[in-house]
Amino acid sequence: MSSLQISGPTTAGQPNFNNDWFTSWASYVKKNNSIPDQYAWHEESENGSSMSSSYDGLIAILKQNQLPLKTININEYAIFDEEVPAGSAFWISQLERYNAIGLRGNWLGGTQLHDLAxxxxxxxxxNNYASTDYFPNGDYQVYKYYSQNMTGNRVGTSVSQDGKFDAYATVGGGLAKVLMGVRPPTQGTYTVSLSNLTALGLPASGNLNVRTWKFPVGSDVHYSGVDGPTDLGYISHSYSGNTLALPYYQTDKLTAYAWEFAVGK
Structure with missing residues (x-):
């Protein structure tokens, strides 16, 4: 006989001590010994909340009530303006860091609500629910690359100091891959440090050929078709001290990028 898992509190607010509903729920759960299998909430907010701040808030609430850490299920994430390649790469990185399950928010209405994924x-x-001939947009290509190309072992990453740029990295099949994006409407330049390269079978210094993929959108951000990422080719970079520091240029609030380079093992 299979068991049915339960989740809670499944609230639109993030876990922190300013969220009276969340703290009251946690107290009730402790008192009644009704601990769910998953802690669930929404990460759809324009106030700057993130998985980092929400996770810290969750841990504090659990500690106060002597509750165990369980699987995190973000049953809706990203506001509509963040549902572009840059924002999707950002949220993938956020969810992966905390082993969180995530379901992309659906901000469409009418017949599109159950039509355009x-x-x-x-x-x-x-706008015509009866029409067919579906095609993927630019945002779709980020998820496709993430699911089909970023196989192997996950590598530790950290969010930028301002909390607006993030990266997810894997190593497998002789390649290291780094998917990067910002939280819209962020623009600017970030420095990405690829450290401890000897752990990947590379020398502590030398030259590294890095391939760049660009994930653009079409003329209409959400409705134009995009066949795949753009291959920007390889560039050789010199490095030393077991670390390669590369600039990341976010010149708009939409585009995501990925880097790939060969590893020794």
Whole structure:
């Protein structure tokens, strides 16, 4: 006989001590010994909340009530303006860091609500629910790359100091891959340090050929078709001290990028 898992509190607010509903729920759960299998909430906010701040808030609430840490299920993440390649790469990185399950928020309405895969697909007439001939948009290509290309072992990363740029990295099949994006509407330049390269079978200094993939959008951010990322080719970079520091240029609030380079093992 299979068991049914439960989740809670499944609230639109993030866990912190300013969230009276969340703290009251945690107290009730402790008192009644009704601990769920998953802690669930939404990460859809324009106030700057993130997985980092929410996780810290959750841990503090659990500690106060002597509750165990369970699987985290973010049953809706990203506001509509963040559902672009840059924002999707950012949220993938955030969720992976905390082993969190995540379901992309669906901000569409009417017949589109159950038609366009939460703004990942489009068609010649996206307003006509009866039309077919679906095609992927630019945001879809980020998830495709993440699911099909970023196989192997996850590598530790950290969010930028301002909390607006993040990266997810894997090593497998002789390649290291780094998917990067910002939380829209962020723009600017960040320095990404690839450290401890000897752990990947590379020398502590030398030259490294890095391939760049660009994940653009079409003329219409959500409704234009995009066949795949753009290959920007290889550039050789010199490094020393077991670390390669590369600049990351976010010149708009939409585009995501990925780097790939060969490893020794």
């Amino acid at each position: 939460a703004s990942l697909l489009s068609k010649p007439d996206p």
